[in-house]
Amino acid sequence: MRVMELVRFGDPEAAFAAREVPRPAPGPGQVLVRVMATSVNPLDLQTRRGDYQDQVALPAVIGNDVSGVVVETGPGADDFQPGDE
Numbered sequence: 102m103r104v105m106e107l108v109r110f111g112d113p114e115a116a117f118a119a120r121e122v123p124r125p126a127p128g129p130g131q132v133l134v135r136v137m138a139t140s141v142n143p144l145d146l147q148t149r150r151g152d153y154q155d156q157v158a159l160p161a162v163i164g165n166d167v168s169g170v171v172v173e174t175g176p177g178a179d180d181f182q183p184g185d186e
Contacts, residue, residue: 106160110151117149118160127175134169142166 108118127133141164147153148163157163171185 104162107149107157107163108160110149110154110159113149120160127173127178129175130177131175132171132178132181133173133175134167135172136167136169138168139164140166 102122102124104120104122105117106120107116109116125133145164148157148161169186171181171183173183174181
């Protein structure tokens with residue numbers, strides 16, 4: 102799967118790099134979502150800027166606001182099924 106990885110803090114033009122990574126498997130209580138849309142919120146900007154360097158290990162895939170379709174569920178994620186939006 103293709104990700105935009107935060108590789109350094111600071112200027113957005115130099116902070117991110119495109120990378121192929123293995124598709125993750127959902128763990129207990131988790132779902133794997135094919136992201137169809139995302140946004141950038143103030144926390145993402147602060148993280149990229151370096152405000153949370155002590156909490157974020159680089160490289161990192163940041164961002165929490167997504168919309169998409171469930172493609173796989175982990176054990177105990179009983180409220181979701183593949184295909185759920």
